[in-house]
Amino acid sequence: MDTCIPESSGWFPGITTPMSAHRMQRALMVEYEGCTVEEVFGGHEIETTQGTCYAVETSEAIRFRRPDITVLSEAIMHELRLIPGIGEVTAEKMRRRGIRGISDLRTHSRFGADARVIADAADAQNWAFLEAHCCMRRSPSDNLSLLFSLTTPASDLLFVDIETLGIFSRPAILLGTGRIQGTYMTITQYLLRDIREEPGALSAVMAEITGTTRLVTYNGRAFDYPFIRDRAGYYGIPTPDTPAHTDLLHHVRRQWRGKMPDCRLGTVEGKILGRYREEDLPGSLVPWYYQTYRRSGNPGPLVPITEHNRLDIANLPLIYERLLEGCLCPQV
Known part of the structure; x- marks a missing residue:
């Protein structure tokens, strides 16, 4: 399907004030006027036991490296x-x-x-x-806890990040997952065109979690996975046994807390990876942008939401690699 992306399409300077947020939203509304979600994102529908959901898939090259499992054995025997x-x-x-x-x-x-x-x-x-x-x-932030992730094959790591309309029983509006497949990372974003598609999206994500899956998240132990599990429970969707879970936030705090002003994901991307998001929608504005889409039917406000989520997922394996390096070489 041809995508509906005007010639002028491009990102805006970083959103740092309410005025710039309003300005960006208005520009997106003008730019994507008359387009449909399907034309903009080129995704496809998925049928689940809980109904239909809409999935947007992207793929990018990645050089993903981890140490050999013997590193874990040695660490265990020395602890x-x-x-x-x-x-x-x-x-x-x-x-x-x-x-x-x-x-x-x-x-x-x-x-x-x-x-x-x-x-x-x-x-x-x-x-x-x-x-x-x-x-x-040991603590969840202990280096040994991170090294246990080496017992999971790279293909069974499921990088997860979600966007919601808030907390405490509010819907999830975008559930993103990422998998390493050889030299590529495939990112699947279950984007709700309508709130009624939430059960289908939740069912699709649950189907990705098998008995060998290990979740890799950023603050996912406290937020993302409990949110997904609770929303699934709200709809009566069966949930798998609690999967193995590596929450990178714990390890970021242990390794780099004193080297950065805070441990937000965007800060880590800039200070540790050297990747600065100059054109990004802050997560706090996601509900506002999505509600504007719901009221107007204009898909423009969804564009920065999906890009924000995609970058969150794409950067998780890079942060994970750097944390493993820090385990083995504390001076790094």
Whole structure:
């Protein structure tokens, strides 16, 4: 399908004031007057058990690299604090006595039994048991928690970011997912042309979450995934067992909090990746722009919403890579 994008189409200077937000919205309304959502985005409809939804797919080249799984095994065997009864003070005393890892405690009178359980699980690559144990013993922001993501093949990582009309029982209006497929990242955005399409979009996202999926999000533990799960529950849509989840915000705070004015995603993109969004719609304005689309039927206000969401998802694997580098080389 031919897309309806006028010759003058382009992004605007960064939206920093209410006046510039109004100006951009008015310009978009003029630019896309007479166009339909389908003409602008060139997406396609998907039939789900909960009805129809509209999906926009894009793909871009990506060079995605992660360390070998042996990095995780070594980190586990050197983390004495995984053993019940060993905290930071005790671990430091043991290191001064020459105890460098869990293997050195196999015959210890007090800690030997737990040390053998962990060592045997590592030898057997029982990652599920070890990750669950790590979650009980260590913080979600611990480097070891991030390294457990290496147990998931790149193709099973599901990068997720959503846009909503607010919090506390408000609808989700755009649910975006991203998958690494070789040297490309495919981004699928389930865009609601009408609020009545929310059940279909939620069903489509749930279908992407399988037993081997690991979610990768930015503040998704506190917001995105609970929001998706709760909205699905509102419609009676079955939800899968809680998937493995790597929330990058926890690790950003641990590694870079003192090096940036804040830990917002846009700040991290600029300060760490060197990618500055000079032409971006702030997330706080998404509900206003979407409501303008609903009232007018003009798809113009949807354009910066979808681009904002697409950039959020496209940058997640890049931040994830840099965080892994920081785990292995703390000086980076």
